[in-house]
Amino acid sequence: MSRILMKRRLAAILVGDVVGYSAMMEADEEGTAARIADVTAMLHEKVKARDGRIFKIMGDAILADFASPLNALRCAVEIRSALAEAAGETIRMRFGLHLADVIESGDDVIGDGVNLAARIQSSADPGAIEVSGALFEQVRRNSPFSFEPLGPRQFKNISEAIPVYRLRGEQETWVFQTAPTETAPRREKRPHSIAVFP
Numbered sequence: 001m002s003r004i005l006m007k008r009r010l011a012a013i014l015v016g017d018v019v020g021y022s023a024m025m026e027a028d029e030e031g032t033a034a035r036i037a038d039v040t041a042m043l044h045e046k047v048k049a050r051d052g053r054i055f056k057i058m059g060d061a062i063l064a065d066f067a068s069p070l071n072a073l074r075c076a077v078e079i080r081s082a083l084a085e086a087a088g089e090t091i092r093m094r095f096g097l098h099l100a101d102v103i104e105s106g107d108d109v110i111g112d113g114v115n116l117a118a119r120i121q122s123s124a125d126p127g128a129i130e131v132s133g134a135l136f137e138q139v140r141r142n143s144p145f146s147f148e149p150l151g152p153r154q155f156k157n158i159s160e161a162i163p164v165y166r167l168r169g170e171q172e173t174w175v176f177q178t179a180p181t182e183t184a185p186r187r188e189k190r191p192h193s194i195a196v197f198p
Helices: 021-027 030-047 069-085 112-123 133-139 172-178
Strands: 008-018 050-058 063-066 093-105 108-110 129-132 144-151 161-168
Touching: 008 021, 008 030, 008 112, 021 030, 021 108, 030 050, 030 063, 030 069, 030 093, 050 108, 050 129, 063 069, 063 108, 063 112, 069 133, 069 161, 069 172, 093 112, 112 129, 112 161, 129 133, 133 144
Parallel strands: 093 129
Antiparallel strands: 008 063, 008 093, 050 063, 093 108, 129 161, 144 161
16 A cells, blocks of 8 residues: 655744633623734734634634745744734733644644744743744844743653743844934034044
């Protein structure tokens, strides 16, 4: 019996989950369902804008894959910011990201890497974005973000401990570079002066 050739590829996996979903549904089922529908629409927009794809939705959770680890990380940051900026919005999400070789199964993506991203998400604090060491190594040199090392973690049904990092924010140097510039006050020209800034 011949084995079926499975299509594999490298992907950055993002798993996001709404914090306190069950309690919210118990308190206001219809209102929560309407709010989650609005949030889901926003998630599709943010993921698509970063060239990603949501391949699974499970009630209060989404699973998405990206070709670029940095795009996956930026997407998580943008989703969290959008939720925080929404007027009167109290919905928060936690995120787990991992870079892995995955298996395509129709429109779905499966494999140990997807499971690990889900485990990282489930252990994250409310509102946190946590990433595996594998994804961290791909983004640490070319991203504007700083991270806090959380050390190796042992996850259920994962044989070895996995290094995990928590995203802290943007590094000051990058924030300075992207901040809007202000017009400097004019200074009287002096002979033989050296222009420090162009």
